[in-house]
Amino acid sequence: MQKINSVIPFNKPWITDLEEAYVLDALKSSRLSGDGPYTHKVEEAFRRRFGIERFLLTSSGTDALELAFLVAKIEPGDEVITPSFTFSSTVNAFMLRGAVPVFCDIRPDTMNLDEKKIEALITPKTKAIVTVDYAGIPCDMDPILTLADAHQLLVIEDAAQSVGSTYKGRPCGLLGHMGCYSFHETKNFCMGEGGAAIFTTQEDLREAEMIREKGTNRKEVLKGLVDKYTWHRVGSSFLPSDLLAALLAAQLERYEEIFDRRMAVWQTYYDGLAQAQEQRWLKRPVVPAYCTHNAHMFNIQLPTPKDRDELMSKLKERGISTYICYVPLHSAPLGLNLGESSCPVTEDLGARTLRLPLYAQMEPADALRIVHEITDILGRR
Numbered sequence: 001m002q003k004i005n006s007v008i009p010f011n012k013p014w015i016t017d018l019e020e021a022y023v024l025d026a027l028k029s030s031r032l033s034g035d036g037p038y039t040h041k042v043e044e045a046f047r048r049r050f051g052i053e054r055f056l057l058t059s060s061g062t063d064a065l066e067l068a069f070l071v072a073k074i075e076p077g078d079e080v081i082t083p084s085f086t087f088s089s090t091v092n093a094f095m096l097r098g099a100v101p102v103f104c105d106i107r108p109d110t111m112n113l114d115e116k117k118i119e120a121l122i123t124p125k126t127k128a129i130v131t132v133d134y135a136g137i138p139c140d141m142d143p144i145l146t147l148a149d150a151h152q153l154l155v156i157e158d159a160a161q162s163v164g165s166t167y168k169g170r171p172c173g174l175l176g177h178m179g180c181y182s183f184h185e186t187k188n189f190c191m192g193e194g195g196a197a198i199f200t201t202q203e204d205l206r207e208a209e210m211i212r213e214k215g216t217n218r219k220e221v222l223k224g225l226v227d228k229y230t231w232h233r234v235g236s237s238f239l240p241s242d243l244l245a246a247l248l249a250a251q252l253e254r255y256e257e258i259f260d261r262r263m264a265v266w267q268t269y270y271d272g273l274a275q276a277q278e279q280r281w282l283k284r285p286v287v288p289a290y291c292t293h294n295a296h297m298f299n300i301q302l303p304t305p306k307d308r309d310e311l312m313s314k315l316k317e318r319g320i321s322t323y324i325c326y327v328p329l330h331s332a333p334l335g336l337n338l339g340e341s342s343c344p345v346t347e348d349l350g351a352r353t354l355r356l357p358l359y360a361q362m363e364p365a366d367a368l369r370i371v372h373e374i375t376d377i378l379g380r381r
């Protein structure tokens with residue numbers, strides 16, 4: 001039984017006997033390096049559930065993005081259009097190759113790239129657009145893909161947060177030319193640190209397989225296509241140990257249970273905060289009709305930055321951990337050195353958004369308690 005004033009953490013991975021059994025089995029098998037039986041189990045799970053054929057498990061979502069930009073052959077001086085309202089990894093991945101971010105503003109409803117503001121930022125140097133499915137809600141991809149097609153640009157989908165979400169019936173991760181997932185401890189399905197890169201052409205997949213395996217064609221030996229492998233191109237090592245893949249394989253077997261429990265918490269917040277929205281004390285998330293979401297996050301927008309910061313500290317006093325989402329990249333210390341960007345919506349929402357606790361083991365009663373605390377705090381002002 002939950003004590004009334006007990007602390008509610010921001011996030012907590014849900015580990016059961018199944019995760020323990022799979023990890024122990026992997027440990028005992030002495031097959032600890034990458035691309036082993038549990039990695040294949042994970043690939044198979046994504047093939048069966050989402051129809052994803054070209055899926056490479058990586059050691060993080062960050063690595064998946066770096067791998068994608070290596071395959072994309074992004075070069076020094078290339079420009080990449082990206083939201084500023086994202087995690088640093090989205091932008092590091094191409095800046096490591098010498099490419100330059102061009103920050104595009106976001107939509108006030110979904111806090112995703114504003115598809116209407118992209119075209120004005122395209123120059124002869126633009127090579128790619130990186131879309132971020134913030135809070136597990138995809139961008140409006142069709143107009144973005146049409147624009148990319150017209151200007152011959154690559155679209156790389158940062159789907160770190162959107163495993164299990166869909167856009168017009170298509171799974172997130174498969175919406176652009178390449179996609180990247182994260183299985184970090186804070187994500188819906190976790191392996192501690194981990195991710196995946198998804199490709200839509202066989203050519204890109206083969207290239208990525210070699211980069212992920214130190215520039216060699218080792219994957220072809222594992223597939224039984226050749227009997228020895230050697231160095232073919234400059235590469236790196238982005239493979240996670242099969243031990244971690246075992247953890248993720250167990251999480252994916254519990255997909256429905258994890259998904260449904262997160263959704264129950266999300267819906268409790270959504271319904272419970274309806275009245276606070278009617279009073280104009282806050283705004284709840286917007287899920288456009290073109291998509292379904294995976295209950296990755298629950299954000300609220302407060303009327304002013306001061307309201308957000310006060311609510312955050314008062315919830316903390318009441319044992320509830322919340323988080324501010326992102327400091328927009330263009331206004332972070334590194335971003336300020338990159339020159340001017342015009343992202344007024346990003347700046348405004350970056351200062352007014354608060355992310356509430358959400359994890360699968362949370363009880364809807366915990367969410368209800370948070371709803372009551374928020375309503376009480378905002379009603380007393």
Ligand SMILES: Cc1ncc(COP(=O)(O)O)c(C=O)c1O
Pocket residue numbers: 060061062063086087089090132158160161181182183184193194195
């Ligand atoms: C939008 C976004 N991109 C990339 C990443 C990086 O993923 P990872 O932490 O697995 O490296 C994250 C993770 O927090 C993310 O939220």
